[in-house]
Amino acid sequence: MKNYRLKIFCDFDGTITKNDVWMNSLVKFIRDKEKFNNICEELYSGKIGTRETLIRQLELVEDFSPEKFDEYLDMEEIDEHFKDFVEFCRQSRIDLVILSGGLDYYIDHILKRENIQVDFYSCRMNWNKESKKLKSEFIYSDEYCRACDTCKRNILIGNTNDLDNDISVYIGDGSSDFCVSGFADIVFAKGQLASYCWKNNITYFEYRDFSDIKNKLIKILDKNKLKHRQEAKIRRRDVMMGG
Secondary structure, three states, X not given: OOOOEEEEEEOOOOOOEOOOHHHHOHHHXXXXXXXXXXXXXXXXXXXXXXXXXXXXXXOOEOOOOHHHHHHHHOOOOEOOOHHHHHHHHHHOOOEEEEEXXXXXXXXXXXXXHOOOOOEEEEEEEEEEOOOOEEEEEOOOOXXXXXXXXXXXXXXXXXXXXXXXXXXXXXXXXXXXXXXXXXXXXXXXXXXXXXXXXXXXXXXXXXXXXXXXXXXXXXXXXXXXXXXXXXXHHHHHHHHHOXX
8 A cells, every 4th residue: 555645735815814915915005906906807817827917016016115014914814724734734744835926025924923834935025115116036937937926836746756655735716726736636725726626627625714624634544545636647747757
């Protein structure tokens, strides 16, 4: 019997946090809501990717203040069951990392506020004090694909060793999770991601909060039903081989 090992990759905005922090807090520094909404519509319709979306939306930010932003961030709530889920992963020796197309500043702020220690991959926020303008560094983007700000697919594939019987789990809720969901063995989805998985025949478990995810994983582990999703395994192999 194979000794499979779970590796969990989790979105941040709207998944760990109750709101999309970018849409809820950072948008308060944007006055031109019409332009902002038009960019969102282009993203939702598939005309542009998350990378271009972030670049164009950050250009709309005016008079950014880290101190004021911190105040907004302190009002952002996380899923009540996420801390327990982190502890479950720690006790079960399950690797857990956060993959986000958001900005490192607010992810780090919220995790530290909640005293949660989880590694994360995200975009890097740069703030020009003189102009009070924000920009983003795409430090985990794909060299050949400019659609995503953070290439969640590459990070999941690079940290899932099929030869060591790693089983990848992805947890998400939105459009930035569409691509990576096709490469994970187990997918937990809600919101836009659940609709995408359903339309694209990607097997997934729907969830409300992290207690649902924890309970489902416990059942899978207890019944020893861990296995690779063959289509995902083939897609990971094709990417690794340059296919």
